[in-house]
Each structure stands twice: as structure tokens, then as C-alpha cells.
Amino acid sequence: MSHAPHADTAARRAASGGGPDTAAPAVARRAASGGGRRRADRARRADRGSRPPVPSLAAALRELRGAFAGPLHLPGSQGWERERVNWSGTVAAEPALVAEATSAADLRAAVRVARAHGLPLALQGTGHGTVVAADGALLVKTGRMARVSIDPEWEVARVGAGATWGEVIDAAAPYGLAPTSGDTRSVGVAGFTLGGGAGWLARKHGLAADNLLRAEVVTAAGRVVAASATRNSDLFWALRGGGGSFAAVAALELRLHRLPRVHGGVAWFPLERAAATLARYRTWALREQPRELTTAVMLVRAAPPETWIAGPALGIRALYAGDGRDGERAMRGLLEVAGAPVAGGYRTTPYGRAAVGGTAPRCFELLPDLPDDAIAAALALVDGERGAAAAVELRCWDGAVADAGPQAGPAGHRRVPFSLKIDGPASAVEPFAEHVTGGSFLNFLADQSRTREAYTAADWERLVRLKGALDPTGLFGSTHRIAPPAG
Numbered sequence: 001m002s003h004a005p006h007a008d009t010a011a012r013r014a015a016s017g018g019g020p021d022t023a024a025p026a027v028a029r030r031a032a033s034g035g036g037r038r039r040a041d042r043a044r045r046a047d048r049g050s051r052p053p054v055p056s057l058a059a060a061l062r063e064l065r066g067a068f069a070g071p072l073h074l075p076g077s078q079g080w081e082r083e084r085v086n087w088s089g090t091v092a093a094e095p096a097l098v099a100e101a102t103s104a105a106d107l108r109a110a111v112r113v114a115r116a117h118g119l120p121l122a123l124q125g126t127g128h129g130t131v132v133a134a135d136g137a138l139l140v141k142t143g144r145m146a147r148v149s150i151d152p153e154w155e156v157a158r159v160g161a162g163a164t165w166g167e168v169i170d171a172a173a174p175y176g177l178a179p180t181s182g183d184t185r186s187v188g189v190a191g192f193t194l195g196g197g198a199g200w201l202a203r204k205h206g207l208a209a210d211n212l213l214r215a216e217v218v219t220a221a222g223r224v225v226a227a228s229a230t231r232n233s234d235l236f237w238a239l240r241g242g243g244g245s246f247a248a249v250a251a252l253e254l255r256l257h258r259l260p261r262v263h264g265g266v267a268w269f270p271l272e273r274a275a276a277t278l279a280r281y282r283t284w285a286l287r288e289q290p291r292e293l294t295t296a297v298m299l300v301r302a303a304p305p306e307t308w309i310a311g312p313a314l315g316i317r318a319l320y321a322g323d324g325r326d327g328e329r330a331m332r333g334l335l336e337v338a339g340a341p342v343a344g345g346y347r348t349t350p351y352g353r354a355a356v357g358g359t360a361p362r363c364f365e366l367l368p369d370l371p372d373d374a375i376a377a378a379l380a381l382v383d384g385e386r387g388a389a390a391a392v393e394l395r396c397w398d399g400a401v402a403d404a405g406p407q408a409g410p411a412g413h414r415r416v417p418f419s420l421k422i423d424g425p426a427s428a429v430e431p432f433a434e435h436v437t438g439g440s441f442l443n444f445l446a447d448q449s450r451t452r453e454a455y456t457a458a459d460w461e462r463l464v465r466l467k468g469a470l471d472p473t474g475l476f477g478s479t480h481r482i483a484p485p486a487g
Contacts, residue, residue, distance in 0.1 A: 057096050060117040060138070064099065067109035070144060073098040083141050084134075086127030087186070095122070095139035101161075102144045104216060104224050104250035110140045111248055112222040115475055122478035123248055125162050125188035129195065131446050132479045142190070145250065150175060155256045156213065161190045161249045168254075169352040176260040178351040180208045182443075183358035190249045195443035195480075196241040196411030196454075200264070200319040200356055201257065203399030204291045209240035209411045210404055211255040217247035220471040224250065229407070238466050240409020243442055243451075245463075245477030246470050263327030264319035264354045267341035268307045271382075274299055274314040275375055278394065280337040282370035285396035286417060292321040293330045296395035298359055301382040307343040312382045314338065317393075319356050324348035359393035363422035363429050364444035365436040366413055370394060374420075377431035381424060389424030410459035413439040442480060451480045 064072060073079030074097060083098045085091070096119060101107050114121040122134035125142045142162035149158045152175040157168055166185030172178060182192055182199040189208075197208025205211065214228040215236065227236040227247075238246045269277070274297075281297050289295065296317040303313035316338060320327030327346065367374065381389040398417045408414075416437055421444070422428045429436070442454040452460050467474075468484040 056117055057119075060113050060119055061097060063116070064097075064109060064113045067113075068099055068101075068106050070100040070102040070106050073100075084139065086124070086130040088127075091127070091130050091133050093122075093133035093137075093139060094135045095137050098139045098141060100141045100144050104218060107140065107142075107161075107218045107248045107250055108222055108224055110138060111218050111220070111475070114138045115220070115222065115473070120478070121475055123244060123476075125190050126164060126186060128184075128187045129191040129443065129479060132448060134478055137478065140248070142249075150177070150256070152177065155258065157254045157256055159189050159252045159254060161251060163189050165189055165192065166352075172256050173350055173352050176258060177256040178259040178262075179254055179256055180205050180211045182208075183356060185352075189254070190252060191244070192443060193252060193254070194239060194241070194243055194249065196409075196441055197443065198397065198401070198412065198441055200294050200354075201259075201321060202397060202401050203289075203294045204321050205255075205257050206400040206404060207241070207411050208254070209409045210400070212236075212240055212252060212409075213255055214253040215239050215247075215249060216251040217249050219247050220473065220475045234466055235470060237407070237409050238463060238470070241411025241442065241455075242409065242463050242466075242482065243477065243480045245467060245480070245482040247476065257321075259321055259351050261323060261348055262319055262321055262351050262354050263324040263346055263348045264317075264356050265346040266315055266317050266344045266355070266357065267335075267338075267346065268303065268309070268343040269314040269316070269338050269341055270309065271299070271312045271314050271379075273338050274379060277314060277316075277334065277338045278370060278375045278378070279372070280334060281394070281396070282418075284333050286398060288333050289396065290330050291399040293327070294319050294395075295331075295334065296359075296393050298391055298393040299378055299382045300391045301384070301387045301389065304343070309342065311384055312387070315344070317356050317358075318346060319354055320346075359391045359421045360423040361421045361444040362424060362446075363420075363426060364440055365420045365429060365432060366416040366439045366441075367394075367418040367420055367432070367435050368416055368437060369435075370418055371435060374432055374435045377435075378420075380431065381422065381428055388428045389422050391421075391423040393419075393421040395419050395421070410455050410463055412441050412454070413437065413456060419444075445480070448480060451482065454480075 080098050084093045099110050120137035122137040122139045145160040145162040147160040148163050148167050148171045150171050164186050165181035168179050180199050180201045193208040218224055298315045301312050303309035378392045381387050381392050396417050402414050440454050445454055463482050464485055467482050472484050
């Protein structure tokens with residue numbers, strides 16, 4: 001494979017990550033900004049670096065030291081303090097041990113040691129999907145496995161388990177290629193893809209999971225295997241949306257798409273145009289919106305300063321996979337109802353520079369339609385000081401997402417066209433109770449009790465059966481765990 005500029009990111013990551021740290025004193029600067037960590041938490045750990053590991057952990061550590069090439073961090077060490085926190089600092093785990101994997105061989109060693117010594121196992125790339133603390137676990141971080149290489153002839157990216165979408169986008173860009181990434185460059189490729197991966201190219205090219213061609217993984221039996229449509233096909237099916245419950249990913253091969261430029265951005269409008277725009281959107285998005293175009297209509301309680309709107313506003317996010325003239329033509333049917341924007345707009349750029357963004361999915365639901373009552377409920381959520389939400393976003397998926405054939409993975413409820421994102425408390429969903437399906441997308445689902453709702457009934461049953469066959473002891477899946485069949 002050819003390598004794009006900056007494609008080999010592993011060395012860059014390692015340079016900033018520090019070296020082995022298995023017995024450092026318990027000091028430690030915090031890597032994250034500290035959200036979610038308290039003084040009591042710090043005081044409780046003040047002397048942890050001087051405590052000897054418990055016997056079972058000591059035996060596991062001895063075995064791991066003999067087979068694991070990456071850094072190992074004991075509780076209280078600087079590395080442990082740095083690596084135990086997710087990307088935002090909202091989840092600060094207390095793992096028994098942190099291991100920074102550098103290869104598939106390291107992952108295999110960690111899996112074998114965790115299984116042999118009865119240690120819970122947690123795998124983490126960037127930590128964007130981490131909502132369950134890996135307390136008492138062997139926490140394996142894959143940030144050092146960040147190599148990205150591009151084959152421009154076959155239009156394929158080979159991506160290490162710790163790579164981010166930004167690194168893939170930058171590596172593919174010199175060849176006029178783009179991946180089916182999400183709306184945030186810092187999100188890890190592996191977790192996003194295993195969870196389905198709904199992004200701005202989904203209507204044209206499908207979910208990220210639909211673009212997975214091959215995976216190199218470590219199984220619960222401690223074997224390094226390849227999974228594809230023709231090899232370990234049941235495992236491959238489960239990896240395309242089943243989350244992290246089936247194997248430890250070492251690398252993925254992903255289909256890229258010829259896309260030198262896109263047309264997109266965010267335009268802002270007065271809120272008075274919102275009701276009419278959403279009423280138009282519910283039919284336009286399904287009947288007139290071309291697959292090259294993905295749009296989302298959002299309502300915000302406080303308009304951005306550049307809009308000069310005091311209070312709530314209407315925004316329309318859009319990305320067209322093509323040039324500006326075609327993009328403007330494709331948007332015309334919606335924008336003629338929204339009117340002239342008061343700020344923002346759309347421009348033609350390389351894919352990696354498109355500034356479209358997204359709404360924080362504190363609540364996420366799916367809707368078969370956008371009836372008037374649902375539109376009214378969305379508007380009420382951002383109604384000045386009384387509004388319960390900072391933002392509400394309604395988006396139409398459909399297109400290639402809905403067209404996936406019977407061999408597609410279990411990701412999402414593909415034939416439900418609309419999604420609802422709310423940046424607000426759980427109670428903000430209540431006005432939509434009679435309109436939502438109860439289903440969800442795994443990557444947007446924080447509630448661990450709702451994991452089953454991310455799948456159709458048939459896909460869930462198949463996932464549970466495969467869990468029993470591939471990981472009968474339940475080694476994998478610290479977040480959105482799928483349990484093996486009872487008995």
C-alpha cells in the first residue's frame with residue numbers, strides 16, 4: 001500500500017505518550033481538564049502507588065510483562081492517571097492495570113492474561129464511546145496502534161485500532177478520497193465503525209460499518225484472525241454494528257470513496273421559519289433530496305453570536321457529495337421555504353475541511369414521520385428561558401442506509417427514516433413519546449439498559465447466539481455488553 005503524507009501516525013502518538021510506567025510514584029498531572037473528578041477522588045488515591053498489587057494481579061502482571069511490548073501502568077502511576085480517563089474527562093475509571101497495546105500480539109497477550117486470571121477486560125481507543133468505568137479491569141488502550149495507510153488504486157484504507165477519523169481523512173485527501181466518517185475528527189475509527197457509524201456521507205455511501213471490508217481481530221480464545229465476507233463471516237457480520245462484544249480489533253480495512261470536493265456548512269435563519277421549514281422537510285427529504293445530499297434541521301435555544309439573533313434560531317446543516325452548483329440546486333426546494341439566511345452558509349471545500357458539525361446526542365430517538373405535534377414539541381423545547389433543551393436536531397437518513405441488503409451487519413434500524421437528537425435532559429423526550437419508535441443507533445446511545453433497542457428483534461437474537469458461540473464467557477463488551485445466552 002502507498003502511504004499518504006502523515007499516514008503513519010503511530011510514531012507521532014508514541015512520542016507524546018510517555019514510556020513504561022509500572023512503578024512510578026503516585027503523583028500525577030491530569031491529562032484531561034478534570035471534568036468529573038473530585039478532591040475526594042484524588043485523596044483516596046494519594047498513596048496507591050506505594051501499595052503492592054494483589055496476588056492475582058501480581059501474577060497477571062508478571063505474565064503480561066513477559067509477553068506485552070507496550071507500556072504497563074499500575075494504579076497511582078502517572079501513566080495510570082493519564083490513561084484511565086476518557087476523552088472528555090467525564091469517566092475516570094479505577095482499572096487494576098492499564099496496558100497500552102502497540103500491536104495485535106499485544107492485544108493477544110492481554111486477552112490471554114485477562115482470561116487466564118479472571119480479570120475483567122476493557123478496550124479503549126479514544127474513549128469517545130466510553131460511558132462505563134473500567135473499575136478493577138485490565139484496561140487496554142489502543143492509541144499507539146494508530147497507523148493509517150492508503151491504497152489509492154483499490155481505494156482502501158488500512159487503519160490501526162487507535163486511529164482517529166481525522167487521521168484517515170488527512171491520509172486519504174491527497175488522493176481525492178474520503179472515508180464514511182462521522183462529524184468529529186477526533187472520534188476513533190474502530191469504535192465508530194463497530195457501533196454502525198452514521199455520518200454525513202451515509203445517504204450516498206452507507207454507514208461506516210457498510211464500508212468495512214476486512215478486520216484483523218483477536219478472539220476470546222486468544223487467536224489473531226481475519227474476518228471478512230468470505231472468512232469468519234459470522235464474526236464479520238457481528239462486527240458491522242454489534243459493538244465491542246465480539247473481539248478485540250487490531251486493524252480495519254475500509255472502503256474509501258472518490259470525493260475530491262464537497263459543498264456544505266451551516267446556515268442560520270429566524271425561528272419564525274422553523275415550523276414551515278420542518279413541515280416541508282418531512283416530505284422533501286424523502287421525495288426530493290438526492291442521495292448525494294445529507295441534511296439536518298436544528299433548533300437552538302440561544303443563537304450563535306454571529307447570527308445577531310437574540311434567542312432561539314433555526315439552523316440547517318448540509319453536506320453535498322459533489323460540486324457547489326449541484327449542491328445549491330439540490331438544496332433549493334428546502335431553502336425556498338426557509339428563506340434567506342441571516343448568517344452562515346454553504347461553501348465548496350475538500351471533504352476534510354467541511355464545517356458541518358453536529359448536535360450533542362444527550363437524547364437520541366428514531367421517528368417514522370414528522371407529524372405536526374412532533375414539530376410543535378421540538379419548537380417548545382427551545383422556547384426561550386422555558387425551553388428544556390439547548391438544541392434539537394431532526395435528520396433524514398434513508399438512501400443507502402435503508403438500501404443495505406440482507407447480508408449487511410446489524411447496525412441500526414435502517415428503514416426508520418428520521419432521527420431526533422436532543423441536547424437536553426432525558427425528560428425532554430417525553431413530549432415525543434407517541435411519535436418515536438423506541439429504537440436507537442448504538443453510537444448515540446448512552447443508556448446501557450437500552451442496548452437491545454439499537455437492533456431489530458431478529459438481529460438481536462442472532463447477536464446473542466453469536467455471542468454464545470464466539471465469546472461464551474463474556475470476556476468482551478464493557479460498554480453496551482451483549483451477554484451470551486443464559487444456561
